[in-house]
Amino acid sequence: MPELPEVETIARTLRPQIEGKRISALELLLTRSLQGETELFPRIRGCKIDRVLRRAKLLLLFLSTADAPAHAGEKTEKNGGEPSLVLAFHLKMTGGFCILPEGTPPQKHTRIIFDLEQGGHPATRLFFNDIRTFGFCRVMRPGELNAWPFWRALGPEPLEGEAEALAAHLALSFRQRRGAVKAALLDQSLIAGIGNIYADESLFRAGIRPDVPAGGISEAKVLKLAKAIQDILLLSIQECGSSIRDYKDANGKAGAFQNSFAVYGRKGLPCPLCGQTLESARIAGRSTVFCADCQQ
Numbered sequence: 001m002p003e004l005p006e007v008e009t010i011a012r013t014l015r016p017q018i019e020g021k022r023i024s025a026l027e028l029l030l031t032r033s034l035q036g037e038t039e040l041f042p043r044i045r046g047c048k049i050d051r052v053l054r055r056a057k058l059l060l061l062f063l064s065t066a067d068a069p070a071h072a073g074e075k076t077e078k079n080g081g082e083p084s085l086v087l088a089f090h091l092k093m094t095g096g097f098c099i100l101p102e103g104t105p106p107q108k109h110t111r112i113i114f115d116l117e118q119g120g121h122p123a124t125r126l127f128f129n130d131i132r133t134f135g136f137c138r139v140m141r142p143g144e145l146n147a148w149p150f151w152r153a154l155g156p157e158p159l160e161g162e163a164e165a166l167a168a169h170l171a172l173s174f175r176q177r178r179g180a181v182k183a184a185l186l187d188q189s190l191i192a193g194i195g196n197i198y199a200d201e202s203l204f205r206a207g208i209r210p211d212v213p214a215g216g217i218s219e220a221k222v223l224k225l226a227k228a229i230q231d232i233l234l235l236s237i238q239e240c241g242s243s244i245r246d247y248k249d250a251n252g253k254a255g256a257f258q259n260s261f262a263v264y265g266r267k268g269l270p271c272p273l274c275g276q277t278l279e280s281a282r283i284a285g286r287s288t289v290f291c292a293d294c295q296q
Ligand SMILES: [Zn+2]
Pocket: 271, 272, 273, 274, 275, 276, 291, 292, 293, 294, 295
């Protein structure tokens, strides 16, 4: 599943190619790929993509109708009063995007097509592709985003602010938790954007066993963990994310951070620090790899 660095990479590769473009037509090829108020879907047509943002593992497109074709000056009030929309994509297991030339037919796993134009001329097609079809696009009015329970439940962004602030948040959140620290890191309401890969890699970097109770970790180690989380996420973003199976950025390029994994997917291989064989256990319902020597 794409985690924070992968969705961030997708946002970064989409941004220069779709921001400012107008959605001239759209096609829903799989009904369940669309969530929320489906009546809003047709209203996407004619909107301009103002901003591409990421929050947690969500990719957001903020649309406006503000400068819809109008008689300059005269109808600005009317046009400005039209509601804008937000599209929130959750990529789940295999969701992704690609940008292709105008007229390109849908691919095998294309679920939604957005035809984009610039300056009144057809420009490109944005495909939302999804092999396993767990991903979705939710169409909302801006005010509805803040009311969406999924959105409201999201914890803080790990890369916003200093490591010390993140550590203080983690320490406070961990205090009452008897469950494994890995489960805490996977809890999107505690910290947003971390999944199996970056939980394992961060815990290794911080020297923390993934199965120790979150509430029992010392403040010094929580700070180490906060720094490790930020380091690992930033390193992965630099490498355009990790491609294990299907993940590709919006240009169809795979990430490279999988080549830097210390533990994830390396069960039975030597620990990069001490050489001891890496162990695997099921923690928080997920396959987890760690070094019993380096992680205490
Ligand atoms: Zn080791």
